Amino acid sequence: MTRHDRLEVLLKTLSSVGRITPPGGEAGRPSVLDEPGAAASPVAIRKARALAWLLRNVPVHIYPGELIVGLPFRELPGDPGVQGEAASESGVGEAAGGEAAARLLPPGGAAGEGYILEARRRLAGGWPLEPYSPDIFGIPAAGAGTRYGLLPRFATDQELHEAARVGLDENSNPGHLQAGHARVLAHGWSGLREMAAAKLAALDETTEIGAGRAAFLRSVLIVLDAARDFALRYADLAETQAGAAADPARRAELLQIAAVCRHLADAPPSTFWEALQLHYFTHLIAMNQGARQMGRFDQYMYPFLAADLDAGRLTMDRAAELLDCLWVKYNQLTDITVDNLQNMILGGQDQDGGDATNLLSHMCLDATDRLGLVDPKLSVRLHRGTPEGFVRRTAEIIAAGRYQPGVYNDEAIIPALVGAGIPLEHARDYSNDGCSELLIQGRTNPWCFEAKVHLLQCLERTVRRLEDFATFDDLFSALKGEINRAVEMALANANLLQVAAPRISPNPLVSATVEGCLERMLDLTEGGALYNPAGLCASGVADTADGLAALRRMIYVERAVAAGDLVRALATDFDGEERMRQALLNRAPKFGNDSDEVDDLVVALVQHMAGRVRGRVNPRGGEYVLGLFSYGDYIGHGLMTGATPDGRRRGGGISPNFSPAPGRDLEGPFAVLQSTAKVPPALTPNGRAVDIALHPSAVSGPDGVANMAGLLRAFVEVGEMQVQFNVLDGKVLREAQRDPERYRNLTVRLWGFPAYFVRLPREFQEHLIARTAGR
Amino acid sequence: MAGAAGLVFDVQRFAVHDGPGIRTTVFLKGCSLRCQWCHSPESQSSLPEVMYSAAVCIGCGACAAACPRGLMAGGRSGPGQLDRNACQACGRCVAACNAGALVMVGKTARAEEIVARLDRDRMLYAASGGGVTLSGGEPALQPDFAAAVLRGARAHGHHTALETAGNAPWGSLSALLEHTDLVLFDVKHASGDEHLALTGARNEQILANLRRVSAMAGAAGAGAGAGAGAGENGPPRLIVRVPVIPDVNDQPGNIAALAVLLGGLPRVGRVELLPYHNFGVAKYAALGREYRLSSVPSPSRAALKGIAAILMARGLNVSIEGAGLDDPP
Ligand code: SF4
């Protein structure tokens, strides 16, 4: 099978993705509580048994053409969905799709535009334009994390009842987890199993602490034994399919798949293929356990690639084909209705501060460029020593309008992590978590996402009392009081969740992979990881500072507006007060334009919050760290927040993450970074994300990629932590036509002069949209 | 001279089509040509003037109340009927307009102020090989100010580019070239009579200046490469830019004459064809002026390639809108 034939066959598997909830529902759900002695055993053991049951019973299937195997956990045994479909898929001949593939991918392997469009079409529909799509896993009040309702029942009624009080259930894995993939590759499941067994053998179980540790170690052994069986189920299946395969080439492949899986059952990987397969098995299981990011894939995987290439066991073409296979597998796990957080970060510094970018970093970018699929969501780490070729390749993919990769700045982030107490060589091994939160890969339970402060709401509450404040300083102090209350509430909530989590969702599988848990014999959820930070995320920073700046100018400096009038205007959504609204909007500076007058307010706000958070210890023994994130919440927050003193109407859009408020940055992308970089990264060791939109004309033409690369270098120099560039396409321009206020800043370049898109007459807007078509 | 001040109507950061790398383009107000197709009519007058955007006007009438001469009467529709001859550009209406619908085009700025603004983007220039471009209007009409900006920018290590139509005394232009790394020289028509009809001025001075610039660039050998040159202080590199406007200057006779003219220059780095678009039309309305070319279409890609071929036959290096000929439009 040629590479492009294989790809075409593999892509067929993606048409079936998207369903997560089993159709059987709660009624037919199995339970491990009926097993002998189960009810009296610790919840960690029961959870482990539930996962073990799943690994031994979840349907297994190998699609035609696959080299990396493992069916997503979407269906319980007995459900008709995938099984029926899988059975029919098995009948698909190896030659299927030849004609279509020829259309999509030119022989020889270079990706044709048609192929990419097709791949996108297959995944089209729900993929949102926002770089950080709403993380909407049906989360009740406090946020319970992802729920894939597949585990057998394992919690007692009492446990369920207590968990429900904080919004958790048996399928909750709150807090954004990341499995330690590097450690799994280094030791294999077998090595981790030995580690746990050795600890258990040396343990005194007669004390209460000892008994707890033993329960944890046993839970790890239970899931690792089941994982071993899971690999063997695939080995058996591959052998069976090999026996039935008509095509001798495919038969040989299946036998090799069987050998790979059988090897992994009892040993660490020794080849690139084995390493990829073990990585994917681990990822598959970890996804079910709420850990979805890959971390520094190019770092932990490269030694396997290099060894195979050096030994002549592997060609570059075959290596790229294996990556294609893995990329398609990731996309089988894609649920296009949510951001599933399958993040991978490439490049950056090594432990000694040298450059760690390697061949595989490039191959991963190439694979994403070639396939045009949504997963994995790529990010890159840049620093002053990043090779030009890698910066350029990154720039090319951004300029092509892929909304990826996200870009991280080692020069800003590593010192910030060191400032938060992480040793330098570990800080250099940071990765992004679910969105853009920072963690040390393989050593951290980051616990992000669950403690949130919505600053604009604090401002809203403060401004209701505007007439009480004689000076701007009075106003600002009152706002700080509101923020303090919001911070305390968020921390209290997050503390409750962290205390509750180990009682309902211990995580033996992910714990086994993260440094510290086996060593300390403590589950991840109880603080077993080496690092146990917890993020407090603040959103709406830009809007709040813009509002403060407008209040200061209009009420306290120019005295152009009376406090009472403003309060009334906000209450009525500026009814009859359009002139006042325009003044708030246009007569005061806005964040994102490199204006100290308002940027200093942002710094003051962040400084205040960092001060409230610093040194606050969480229930796992780590400290809270501040991050500036809104996730997808900014959409809902915008809709439910009334008119605000920055001139925004009720329900209007608010800033995503640490970005300027929509449409308020008028000085170009670098001015945005100059504004944001005024906030010292050390204040936000949990990270922050800046989203910047670029029109294709800014990065097209002969110098387009060079200019994009230049902007990336300048981003590194200016010292911002993380940025997401979006090269806008026609769809966004359409949106700008519908909602001009939000896109006031959208600049297009027309024959030698810049123009704001929304100010152009309609026909010219249409013309521009036509020009961007096909991007 | 250090305190030189000039009339500027825009400072555009993150400009990517005005020379190499990412640049800041400073638009100087006032031009000695009146090209019929001009896309920046607000750049022409050497005086500040009020520009009005109906799209963002909220019709509040504050401008009318503010004008001491009663020139904005009628609120929403007022500025459209502004008697520009009577307007003193005092700016009161602009100050009263909260919506930003009225803008004073043309503000006096000191050279060091401009240079200080450039310094903010230093990292961006360094990372992308960019710098500053003076555009207009015609920068050479404010030679002291333009020279002070260019000199200051260069002294601060920035690459400098000058966009000119060349219709200024050589003394004014050459004073700028001393501080310039790259000249973007507009050539609109080969015939003096046609040039007069289309732009309000003959082209003899322009062409003489073009030859002089070209001879300087020629004396410099290869000239500074893209993105380099800041601090080298050699003679500037030359790029000639030709707007292509259907039925106005794209007739075979004119193209042939331009090919002879440009092909005979001592040295040209590149000739860029700029296809005409009538995007400037909205600004004419905003200034209460009439636009004469509203029915002229943009030239086709094929027509541009045909023109490029004629120029290339003369040994010229040609690009369209800055892109190579085979790049997708
Ligand atoms: S600039 Fe002055 S004179 Fe002219 S319309 Fe405005 S207020 Fe009247």
Ligand code: SF4
């Ligand atoms: S002040 Fe501005 S918004 Fe109000 S009517 Fe005049 S131009 Fe329109």
